[in-house]
Amino acid sequence: MKRKFWAACMAATALVASVTMATAKDSYRVAVIRWEPNDIYFNGVQLGQEQEKARIEAADKVKIEFTVFGANDATQQRNALDAQLAAGVDGVLLVPWRGESMIKVLDGLAAKGMPVVVSNAYVPKAKETFVAFDNEAAGRKGGEAIVGWLDKHRGTDWRKSEGVFIELRCIITASFDIGRSTGYHSVLDPLVKENPNLKIETREAGCDGSKARKAVDDIISRYGKDKILGVASIDGTMGIGGAIPAFAAQGMLKKSDDPAHIPVATVDGTKPELEAVAKGDLTHVSVQPATGEGIISMRLLYDMMKTGKLIDKPAAAGTYPIEGNELWAPVEIIPSDKFDGAWYKTQTYSIPEEVKPDDPANWANQMDAKGN
Numbered sequence: 001m002k003r004k005f006w007a008a009c010m011a012a013t014a015l016v017a018s019v020t021m022a023t024a025k026d027s028y029r030v031a032v033i034r035w036e037p038n039d040i041y042f043n044g045v046q047l048g049q050e051q052e053k054a055r056i057e058a059a060d061k062v063k064i065e066f067t068v069f070g071a072n073d074a075t076q077q078r079n080a081l082d083a084q085l086a087a088g089v090d091g092v093l094l095v096p097w098r099g100e101s102m103i104k105v106l107d108g109l110a111a112k113g114m115p116v117v118v119s120n121a122y123v124p125k126a127k128e129t130f131v132a133f134d135n136e137a138a139g140r141k142g143g144e145a146i147v148g149w150l151d152k153h154r155g156t157d158w159r160k161s162e163g164v165f166i167e168l169r170c171i172i173t174a175s176f177d178i179g180r181s182t183g184y185h186s187v188l189d190p191l192v193k194e195n196p197n198l199k200i201e202t203r204e205a206g207c208d209g210s211k212a213r214k215a216v217d218d219i220i221s222r223y224g225k226d227k228i229l230g231v232a233s234i235d236g237t238m239g240i241g242g243a244i245p246a247f248a249a250q251g252m253l254k255k256s257d258d259p260a261h262i263p264v265a266t267v268d269g270t271k272p273e274l275e276a277v278a279k280g281d282l283t284h285v286s287v288q289p290a291t292g293e294g295i296i297s298m299r300l301l302y303d304m305m306k307t308g309k310l311i312d313k314p315a316a317a318g319t320y321p322i323e324g325n326e327l328w329a330p331v332e333i334i335p336s337d338k339f340d341g342a343w344y345k346t347q348t349y350s351i352p353e354e355v356k357p358d359d360p361a362n363w364a365n366q367m368d369a370k371g372n
Helices: 002-023 040-060 074-087 099-111 135-154 156-160 175-194 209-223 236-249 271-279 290-307 363-369
Strands: 027-034 063-070 091-094 116-119 129-133 163-169 198-204 228-233 264-268 284-287 318-320 331-335 342-346
Touching: 027 040, 027 074, 027 290, 040 063, 040 290, 040 363, 063 074, 074 091, 074 099, 091 099, 091 290, 099 116, 116 290, 129 135, 129 290, 135 156, 135 175, 135 228, 135 264, 135 284, 163 175, 163 209, 163 236, 175 198, 198 209, 209 228, 209 236, 228 236, 236 264, 236 271, 271 284, 271 363, 290 342, 290 363
Parallel strands: 027 063, 027 091, 091 116, 116 129, 129 342, 163 198, 163 228, 228 264, 264 284
Antiparallel strands: 318 331, 331 342
């Protein structure tokens, strides 16, 4: 009996030692699956992830290797992730092109104990840890900016006139798109309800500037130049690369202090958006904090890789500790009702209403200063 007892003790000790060795690693491999490589916003997210990686490596004396794949295609993303998983990784940073296409993938990885952090667009119903700002708040700020500009520069009589708002959407099934659209509509729908001569024309343009421009051109042709009241763009690309060039080509582009200006609101906060606000071409930007999203997603992933424990869905809301005075703080921890896990919510802010476009704390200016 004693021999069996000591054998059991030795086996238990060996198991504890193997678990400790598994979690106390000095190097980690991370699969980074994101949107296409030339997407400015996700380059900002990756910059934040790389900054946090460097901080962790210096603080914990570890090495973290990123293998990055970018594509605006769900099948390509899944194939790339499968290949990296087969080669061996310790964690995954994921920005899904189509969240619904990753449900089984994420549930399977969670069952295996693989650390995954999803950002920007959640995977519905799946088990995950998610990082993003409040898309609905961003859309609401944009809608308020459009209406506020019209009230200030044209008086309130425009509310009783005939006119059309153009809404440019990316992917109508994506969580970020749905949230921003909901925010825009929370401001614009009551106006349309009060005045049936006001309309909202919505077009899905896939976050593509050329498709957005065609959509705006078509709506101008249908309603006439003098009927366009404003543009609510789900992202920056469609506003900068679609609406504004369309207005310029038809002699409709006026500066933001001109009553003939057509207010355009975007969401992202890229350098072209900041420059367009400074020039007076773009009216409003709701900033999606790219580097903040990257920093928090990498920090959470490393915590899971280091401890060997996945983050559980919290029982109640809380706050994630952040040092410094970041524009995107505080980070709220919210138990989600859209998926099985925690939403780490960063904050949006308005340019130029709350923060000036040349503020060095804007993520796009940080990228520019680093030559990215």
